[in-house]
Amino acid sequence: MRRPVLLTSGWAVLVGLVGSFVFIACPSRSPKEEKERATPAAQAPPPALAPRVTPEEARRRLQAMGFEFTEKAFLDAAQRGKAEAVELFLQAGMSPDVADAQGRTALILAAKGGYLLVVQKLIRAGADVNARDRDGGTALIWAAWGGHMPVVAELIRAKADVNARDNVGNTALIWAAHNGxxxxxxxxxxxxxDVNAANAEGKTALQLAVQNGHTPVVQVLTAAGAR
Structure with a gap:
């Protein structure tokens, strides 16, 4: 499934497998989920320092865990937040920047899912924090879209481009504002x-926050000089 594209109506559109379009509203989260995702980055656990093993031993352990040493299996492990497996893949010689058919790297997949420990391991292994998928999305854009605050903070510390744009001009800030x-x-x-960056339809983060009724976001943006 591909990432939604912002429309001026405030709805999202998903491209179906057969080319049809389905309109959905951005989902809301419970207060508990909001609190968990807003955990300060300072409280995020550091990446585990697993003992180094030889590539051969790493592959043996992966096999014992049910993983083949393939790019597809590596990306699947990252997408599912399997931190131990991801580290073993890296120790076995897997490049951290391999991507799937949609151009999504392991870092993008882990950031989209909010898997902080996997993100930390991939960054430590030298993953490109500004890699883009086929829709122009970066790990930071995806993390912001999903509201994964600890991952956002980790990517910012790793010097991810905070003003990168996807193929329709949306920045991480625009997505975060749109989704509250x-x-x-x-x-x-x-x-x-950039608080005044606009997407391809001319919509800014402030306009989308107002449109979707995200009052706290509107207040933060206004205080920062958004117009």
């Missing part, structure tokens, strides 16, 4: 995100 991710909006602004 207040803490993410604050973090991106503090990291230098």
């Amino acid at each position: 991710r207040t803490d993410v909006v604050r973090a991106l602004i503090a990291a230098g995100a």
Whole structure:
């Protein structure tokens, strides 16, 4: 399934497997989920320092865990948040920047899912934090879209481009504002995100926050000089 594209109506459109379009509203989250995703980055656990093993031993352990040593299996492990397996793939010689048919790297997949430990391991292994998928999305854009605050903070620390745009001109800040991710909006602004950047339809983060009724986001953006 491909990432939704912003429309001026505030709805999202998903491209179906047979080319049809289905309109859905952005899902809301429970207060508990919001609190968990807004955990300060300072409280995020550091990446585990697993003992180094030989590539041969790493592959043997992967096999014992049910993983073949293939790019597809590596990407699947990252997408499912399997941190131990991801580290073993890396120790066995897998490049951290392999991508699937949609151009999604392991880092993009892990960031989209909010898997902080996997993100940390991939960054430590030298993954390209600004790699783009076929739709122009970066790991930071995906993390902001999903409201994964600890992952957003980790990517910012790794010097991810906070003003990168996807293929329809949306920045991480625009997506965060559109989806009501207040803490993410604050973090991106503090990291230098352009509060007045507009997408291909001329919509800014502030306009989309107003349109979708995200009052706290509107207040944060206005205080930062958005117009």
